[in-house]
Amino acid sequence: MSNNTQSKKESALIAENGPWAAVGEHPNAITNRFYTYERVQEIVAFIQNIVPAKPEVAIICGSGLGGLAELVVDKVVIPYADIPNFPRSTVAGHRSNLVFGILNGISVVCMQGRFHPYEGYTTAACAFPVRVMQMLGAHTLIVTCAAGGVNKSYRVGDIMLIKDHINFPSMAGNNPLIGHNDERFGKKIRPRFPPVGHAYDRQYASQMKQVAAKHNIELREGVYCALGGPCYETIAEINLLRVLGIDAVGMSIVHEVTLGAHCGLRMLGLALITNKCLFEYDSTIEAVHEDVIRISELKANELQQLILDFVGGIKTNKT
Numbered sequence: 001m002s003n004n005t006q007s008k009k010e011s012a013l014i015a016e017n018g019p020w021a022a023v024g025e026h027p028n029a030i031t032n033r034f035y036t037y038e039r040v041q042e043i044v045a046f047i048q049n050i051v052p053a054k055p056e057v058a059i060i061c062g063s064g065l066g067g068l069a070e071l072v073v074d075k076v077v078i079p080y081a082d083i084p085n086f087p088r089s090t091v092a093g094h095r096s097n098l099v100f101g102i103l104n105g106i107s108v109v110c111m112q113g114r115f116h117p118y119e120g121y122t123t124a125a126c127a128f129p130v131r132v133m134q135m136l137g138a139h140t141l142i143v144t145c146a147a148g149g150v151n152k153s154y155r156v157g158d159i160m161l162i163k164d165h166i167n168f169p170s171m172a173g174n175n176p177l178i179g180h181n182d183e184r185f186g187k188k189i190r191p192r193f194p195p196v197g198h199a200y201d202r203q204y205a206s207q208m209k210q211v212a213a214k215h216n217i218e219l220r221e222g223v224y225c226a227l228g229g230p231c232y233e234t235i236a237e238i239n240l241l242r243v244l245g246i247d248a249v250g251m252s253i254v255h256e257v258t259l260g261a262h263c264g265l266r267m268l269g270l271a272l273i274t275n276k277c278l279f280e281y282d283s284t285i286e287a288v289h290e291d292v293i294r295i296s297e298l299k300a301n302e303l304q305q306l307i308l309d310f311v312g313g314i315k316t317n318k319t
């Protein structure tokens, strides 16, 4: 079709349907029209055919943190590539498997590899597996990630309990819930305007602090902020984040926690500080993803210990 014919057709459409016919749909709205409740149910049915047991706890493994899934016993591994309409992880340090089994006595599903917006996925596509895991039976979501330390007192290797987050993409109009609100996601009616002020469960946070104290692991507690990536931050950006009271920065988690809040999951977040962010113009150290993975793998043991013990303490939910 020539450009002229195309624009004549568009003009006719607008004349007939009004100016909104010319407005492109938000990419998240398109994603959400694809990942309908019924399509999520289809994915869930496919998985249940392979793994009939219901997971209670869902865990998303961050960069270099997929080793946690290796601790699962009676394991069933489903590669993302085998699941219809499931995205693939394209980043180093992220495998592409759903791992089912038992972790310290509780039935879990681990995402060994997550999806990030900078890979080209919409935030809605990055987060939709949270709905899959909730529909499979999970009542709890643990998100883990690698992050840069913005708080000047943080050291490489510190583990930060996420108290709250700042969702910059959402503040700029990119929220994974944009589009039709299907009230069927979750056990209750899910509202158009879900509250996220208490997305990170306070009781879980205090249980995690007790676990850390028991293991003599120093646990930081702070605010995580997600930027779009894939660039690491400029020095001016880091100084801005610090003024805003942000403790750690990354490129993930917030869209997952948003959908988790929408479908009623209890959530806990842990960030491993893999690098100190740049504050000074005369500093020569730059963040490098290879270092992020190296530090994650090096410090994974402590994080795994915390999660193992924590999940062991979660009361089995038989409802």
Ligand SMILES: O=P(O)(O)O[C@H]1O[C@H](CO)[C@@H](O)[C@H]1O
Pocket (backbone or CB within 6 Å): 061, 062, 063, 064, 091, 114, 116, 144, 145, 146, 147, 229, 250, 251, 252, 253, 288, 289, 292
């Ligand atoms: O948040 P995770 O997936 O742990 O990964 C973090 O590490 C990568 C950058 O090195 C980014 O993807 C950032 O988000």
